[in-house]
Amino acid sequence: MLAQVLRVVVLTTIYLLALTSLRPGDVLVGLVLSTVVVATAARIRTSTSDRGRSLRRRLAGVPGLIGGTLVDLAKGTWATTRCLMGGGLPHGGLVEVPIPPSGQGAAAAWGIRVGFVPDTVVVELDERKGTMLLHVLDARDPDAVIADQIDSYERRQRRVFP
Amino acid sequence: MISVVLDMAGGALLLLGLVLLTISLIGVLRQPGTFGQLHAQGLATGPGVMAVLASSIATENAATITFAVLAIVFIALTSPVSAHAIARAAHRRRPRRHGAAPKAAAPEGTAPDGEPEQTR
Structure with missing residues (x-):
């Protein structure tokens, strides 16, 4: 779960950096887009080899x-x-x-x-x-x-x- | 004070980047083979462009520096892929010592781009 949240935050940050904007509307759109991308990627992902690995260690x-x-x-x-x-x-x-x-x-x-x-x-x-x-x-x-x-x-x- | 330091760092990075881009251009023109040219262009698409983009710190403009950082990340992720695609195509076009005859006419043991074939 922490990994998913981290991915959403990173993607949203990149989106906002690309826009160079911190307006609430842009933040909201970034969060929605990032969540959709992360959720889709999580469904497509088939391998479970990385699940057991410590995110903090990585x-x-x-x-x-x-x-x-x-x-x-x-x-x-x-x-x-x-x-x-x-x-x-x-x-x-x-x-x-x-x-x-x-x-x-x-x-x-x-x-x-x-x-x-x-x-x-x-x-x-x-x-x-x-x-x-x-x-x-x-x-x-x-x-x-x-x-x-x-x-x-x-x-x-x-x-x-x- | 900080502005002077950033100006100097930006100037130094710009100079470094331009020198690397120039060396890369000379290398691409001088190297006879595809792989040699790929090594040369690696100087431009990697450290050369990165140094030029990093020189944006002299502008002290957050938007400009942000775009430069994003561009550096984008280049870091995409330039190895493009170089790999070209290298792979060049390698597959090479004549094999054992196997099918090459399509392009080239001396035995020599790739069409003039480089000796030597997998070790």
Whole structure:
């Protein structure tokens, strides 16, 4: 129940931010629209894998996820800039990263988080096979790339999208 | 005092963003392959645009900053998806070493975009 209320509040906030308005009418319309969206999504949702998870624990991991992603973004930006201003991507290549068994949406969140950083491009994401195909700037040591990705998932994402 | 600090931060972010956008443009023009160009455009659609939008703090206008924050969130969620769609299409167009012959004429072991095929 708390999760549903939180979703309604977040959606209403986004709606009001987009309107940049706090008029009672706009707040009411935002609440109604958000409630309809959240209720519809709750009916469509079939998986129950996330039910048992602690919402508070997941929310506590959000700052780490955002902060860690920003650190990855800064590192990736630097690495990509060096490559582009240097000799290009002589060692660029594809690396297949195994995805550990995870809950609903975890693979998608992983793909967005990794794809947001300019030094990695998500080519394929196969939840059934449990693999993610990445194009990286330096694919000479694929084991190191895989270890980096798994480590990044464990430290940054696992608490929020287990 | 705070206004001066915000002006300086906004100017620095704008400069950073423009530098990143320029490097991204050079990269897109110089890189021969699709994946290289995707790495280059990632600089523009990620940190480049974000830095330019974040420079809106110098305006000290709540509405402008709010729109900039929303735009940053929107870009953060959508740009990886578009890059993935392009990368996936490029990967599927590549000739396979074992299997069906490629539609586009390309040297063996080389993708149509000029990049060597090397899945590791």
